[in-house]
Amino acid sequence: MIFRWLFIPWLQKELDSYQHRINNSRKRSDKKKVRNTYVLPHGIPELIHRCAEDYGALDFKVTVSQEALDHVHHLYINDNHPVFDLVPPNLSCFIASCYDELGRPVVERGSIWSIYCALLDLVRLRNGLHPILVAIGDQPENDEELSLIPGLEDLHEVEGYLGGVGNGLGLRE
Known part of the structure; x- marks a missing residue:
């Protein structure tokens, strides 16, 4: 759980940084690449995405307003659902x-493993972990039953195998 608490947010930050760097820098040309009759736009990907016309490209984006996204989020996502917790709240x-207590050291590529080890050692030494783990174990499972869309039916299981074409039976007439 400590690994999840520490590494997942750090990894997400690294991935976001990578995405930003790649999408906002010009790509080098490949001199070995065979020229094609279809020329793709050259430039910074983020600028090509925002202003396709400026690069001689057609813009096929479908724009969705933030209000529409927020509305769908509100309808279908419960931000407090346990599935969104990296670790149980009490343990977090x-x-x-x-x-x-460690002094909130900066988590970076060169320091994350030593921070993890120090944090793991400190958690092992601290009193109070057992009651938290017991409390976590006492919480009821949140097994909300998801209902099917009207007109659909559950997938049929065949001898413990569920998947593939025709649930593993192949194509049927």
């Missing part, structure tokens, strides 16, 4: 207090 608070 406990790990955060241990991280505070």
